[in-house]
Amino acid sequence: IAGITQAPTSQILAAGRRMTLRCTQDMRHNAMYWYRQDLGLGLRLIHYSNTAGTTGKGEVPDGYSVSRANTDDFPLTLASAVPSQTSVYFCASSDSLAGYNEQFFGPGTRLTVL
Amino acid sequence: GQNIDQPTEMTATEGAIVQINCTYQTSGFNGLFWYQQHAGEAPTFLSYNVLDGLEEKGRFSSFLSWSKGYSYLLLKELQMKDSASYLCAVRDSNYQLIWGAGTKLIIKP
Numbered sequence: 001i002a003g004i005t006q007a008p009t010s011q012i013l014a015a016g017r018r019m020t021l022r023c024t025q026d027m028r029h030n031a032m033y034w035y036r037q038d039l040g041l042g043l044r045l046i047h048y049s050n051t052a053g054t055t056g057k058g059e060v061p062d063g064y065s066v067s068r069a070n071t072d073d074f075p076l077t078l079a080s081a082v083p084s085q086t087s088v089y090f091c092a093s094s095d096s097l098a099g100y101n102e103q104f105f106g107p108g109t110r111l112t113v114l
Numbered sequence: 115g116q117n118i119d120q121p122t123e124m125t126a127t128e129g130a131i132v133q134i135n136c137t138y139q140t141s142g143f144n145g146l147f148w149y150q151q152h153a154g155e156a157p158t159f160l161s162y163n164v165l166d167g168l169e170e171k172g173r174f175s176s177f178l179s180w181s182k183g184y185s186y187l188l189l190k191e192l193q194m195k196d197s198a199s200y201l202c203a204v205r206d207s208n209y210q211l212i213w214g215a216g217t218k219l220i221i222k223p
């Protein structure tokens with residue numbers, strides 16, 4: 001693995017179903033993030049993690065949960081999907097939250113909720 | 115509220131120069147980032163400004179005026195591969211990135 005991987009690449013999901021989007025990085029970055037990107041809107045932060053074992057809420061956390069059991073993995077779970085959660089989801093990581101620390105992005109998961 | 119404004123779309127000619135502006139109003143300021151995003155792909159980092167002035171990196175330069183809440187990305191010697199969306203993002207007082215909606219740049223031969 002080089003960088004950040006996400007799975008699945010795309011998914012069509014029935015409303016009400018539970019879904020976990022996976023994200024793994026191999027850069028030993030401390031901070032990880034989940035964003036959603038919708039047409040005409042900027043990237044919006046869903047949840048983030050400063051370091052393994054800690055998580056925080058971003059701008060649009062409702063309906064989503066995350067966990068950070070180790071440095072490498074940061075899964076995003078939709079407990080009961082709704083059509084408004086149709087979006088492209090990007091996972092990102094950086095060495096830390098502050099300073100000259102660019103965020104590196106995974107390839108994204110395109111999720112459609114019907 | 116927090117707000118990042120960028121033009122929705124710009125068109126330029128191959129070989130020319132284009133300037134993409136970004137204005138922002140955020141709760142705190144801990145740096146400004148520019149990212150490039152090709153259609154269907156992930157954003158990739160272009161530049162970072164935290165002090166006023168111009169940062170130059172090859173054909174791309176980024177300028178910041180913190181007091182005016184203003185930045186621009188300057189692209190020189192445009193190539194067809196520069197056709198992409200350019201995203202402006204400001205890191206706020208909580209060290210979270212606030213993103214603009216992006217500027218779609220169309221390069222014509």
